């Protein structure tokens with residue numbers, strides 16, 4: 001028997017109607033007041049058991065974490081902060097939870113501790129809120145693109161090409177690694193492997209996405225991507241979700257505009273649809289901030305940051321302009337940066353990106369026209385012979401949230417680049433053919449979904465916005 005959701009019951013006008021609710025006990029006070037949560041909302045429903053009405057043995061089983069089904073009348077609540085409560089007539093324990101050993105006590109636990117019990121942490125207010133918001137954002141991604149006529153393409157997860165040319169991929173094989181078949185010169189013979197070749201988990205769906213943009217016009221992917229980079233930071237995962245739109249006939253300017261519209265849409269969607277969870281997360285982030293030294297606190301609260309993004313244009317500037325600003329900045333001159341910016345051509349570190357966003361412009365920044373040498377092979381070469389039409393969107397507290405570019409659509413140009421970088425042509429022949437048959441100017445970008453969720457929820461560690469984080473040394477659950 002299915003019962004109504006607590007979210008809906010809390011909005012109902014109570015007329016004494018009999019309802020059954022099912023959920024998990026958050027707290028049980030004075031042998032009378034059960035706070036019940038079913039995950040549909042951050043708010044609990046109070047279920048009141050009359051003193052003396054139930055056996056002690058039953059009441060003892062109403063513990064934090066237990067799952068119960070309660071039937072009773074929905075009545076106006078005299079308690080503060082809630083309009084309805086349920087007066088319990090009958091009560092069933094669906095699943096006991098031994099309070100002595102249940103790891104989640106009704107008190108504050110550290111996020112580090114909760115990561116160790118990721119199978120239970122979603123029962124806390126914080127993680128319930130984060131994952132409801134994450135759902136809303138995934139839905140909004142599809143709504144944004146569907147409303148604009150983009151088609152959702154499922155690009156492969158196992159692939160034979162290295163989309164970013166960075167080489168940090170997880171191998172997929174069924175060979176016995178203790179005694180792999182060898183070629184005559186002693187190398188592992190992947191011809192005998194499952195796919196008859198080397199295969200990896202994808203780092204990006206972009207290359208396959210481009211093939212679809214060259215027929216369907218405007219497409220997007222939204223799927224898991226994998227990076228075997230040894231990055232132990234609060235912004236990197238080995239498995240993360242990425243949204244990658246790819247559009248025929250867009251130049252870099254159109255691409256930047258779409259990226260800005262997209263993020264603004266998502267932030268506005270959260271403000272419009274996740275109010276209760278955001279209120280909770282805003283408060284939670286403020287408490288966390290209060291523990292930090294003054295100069296590390298952000299000026300705006302979570303909700304104000306979301307509003308700020310929706311209401312203000314992103315600052316656009318070229319890599320060359322950014323380098324000038326950084327070279328002349330106080331932290332650079334005082335050698336406060338760990339990596340001092342000296343010359344044009346160096347890659348920007350996250351400290352530099354954060355300076356531009358958080359200190360200099362105090363708003364989201366889109367950097368474009370990067371040196372070719374620090375960007376991927378597929379980016380469109382500019383007339384100056386040194387830069388490519390790349391763009392990164394940089395966000396406060398996050399750093400790079402989007403990376404993208406106009407793509408090199410000229411066959412000779414891209415072939416030259418592939419050869420310069422020693423990319424195995426036999427793995428990208430099909431990608432190069434796009435430039436031979438009906439090539440078109442086109443652009444696209446990738447939004448790191450977890451980094452977006454970090455921004456929208458105010459969670460400072462990326463491991464706390466994905467159900468089961470994978471990172472170096474950890475694949476528990």
Ligand code: 4AD
Pocket residue numbers: 163164203204205206227235236237238240242244245400401402403404405444445446447448449450451
């Ligand atoms: O800048 P990246 O590497 O770009 C690409 O993969 C392109 N193929 C995208 C495209 O043009 N279609 O990654 C894109 C975004 C980054 O801006 C960041 O938000 C996120 O993906 N990202 C990660 N998120 C979590 N953990 C990691 N290890 C990430 N690496 C990148």
Ligand code: MG
Pocket residue numbers: 400402403
């Ligand atoms: Mg990037």
